[in-house]
Amino acid sequence: PRDPTRFCLFVVDSPCREARPAGAADGGEDGWQQQFLALRRSQAERLWQLARQALDTKRCGLALQLATEALREDPDHAPARRLLGYEQVDGQWCPAFAARQKQRGYVWHGRFGWLHKEDVPRYDAGARRFGSGWITDAEDARRRQRIANGWRVPTDHYLVTTNDGLEGGVQLAARLEQFYQIWQQLFADYCLDTTAKRRLRDSGSLPATSDRQHAIYYFRSRAEYNQALRRQQPLIEKTLGIYFDTSRRGYFFAGPEQSAETLYHEATHQLFHETRRVAKLVGRRNNFWIVEGIATYMESLAEQPGYWTVGGFDAGRMPAARFRLLDDGYYIPLQQLTRMGVDDLQRRADLAKLYSQVAGLTAFLSHYDGGRYRDALLECLIAVYTDTADDTTLATLTGCSYTELDRQYRAFLESGK
Structure with a gap:
């Protein structure tokens, strides 16, 4: 049994996933594996029916929780995917932004974020695109020492700007996307008004969100973080991260002082401020x-x-x-x-x-x-x-x-x- 004093939630980990059943192998599954897959698909369908009931009673957050759990059992459950805003592109389930990236010829790289598929081999070999040409990764890092010239990592809901390194920015962006899924499952009813809830119930798909991504700035050191933000917050040295609702930006820094708790705290402030009119x-x-x-x-x-x-x-x-x-x-x-x-x-x-x-x-x-x-x-x-x-x-x-x-x-x- 689940602990009644805590939520147990699931996330869809990858921006894009091949459209195939839960646990499907490349072929030759044993009989028990086939039975197990069938049981998981049945459980996914039961969870989906509960999600539909939640929608009918305007409990949108609960519906998203149940739909996400259904995808844990059957990642190819089409109605659950659509409810969460996914669409199929070239045989893959993708959220809206990822779908647009795929259509432009981009693929998600676990280290470097969104890259044009033709650029992946050169990035893996240490080259970095600069304008219409190429430079080394060392030269790229030198050019991006100031955060104003930093790497920009776009995802479905965030735009991370960092001078800590492209890979560090990608890791932070991926963690924030996981956080967004959790937050949305818990608080969808906060950001969806009555009209949006009715559309969600009738269409079976999350309404399109604003194209404006939540802005995050990730400094490579506490010293740079302090220097950049002291004018806005004279007590910045006492913080481990901060969100300014006036500029709609969250700020963090790399290093051993940084904590997941601070990230989640400030990201919560950001989403409550930016997902509805306040x-x-x-x-x-x-x-x-x-x-x-x-x-x-x-x-x-x-x-x-x-x-x-x-x-x-x-x-x-x-x-x-x-x-x-x-x-x-x-x-x-x-x-x-x-x-x-x-x-x-x-x-x-x-x-x-x-x-x-x-x-x-x-x-x-x-x-x-x-x-x-x-x-x-x-x-x-x-x-x-x-x-x-x-x-x-x-x-x-x-x-x-x-x-x-x-x-x-x-x-x-x-x-x-």
């Missing part, structure tokens, strides 16, 4: 806790053998949240917390403690009692990001007083012993 100053008046709560909760994302998890009492900031409340007795009641705007919260001296609490509260709203408050969490996020929330919004959406929610939160953390 207020100019999110959380200015109240409820800023939930903006940081959802980002700190997503720090718990972890890759497991063959799947991913989000949540869990042993992941992310949950151990700290439990310690602060159950051992230290530290807790800011929701009645007080929901009244805090961005300035009220970020000026507090106990910010590190509070961040663990808001991560715990978000996990509570996601997983308590089988996900009782999951829809309320999503609606509260929408209200905060569109500046329609007040200090009573969460109580109204959950149907519970803040005193009762405080009590349930404690019980939730105690259940993790």
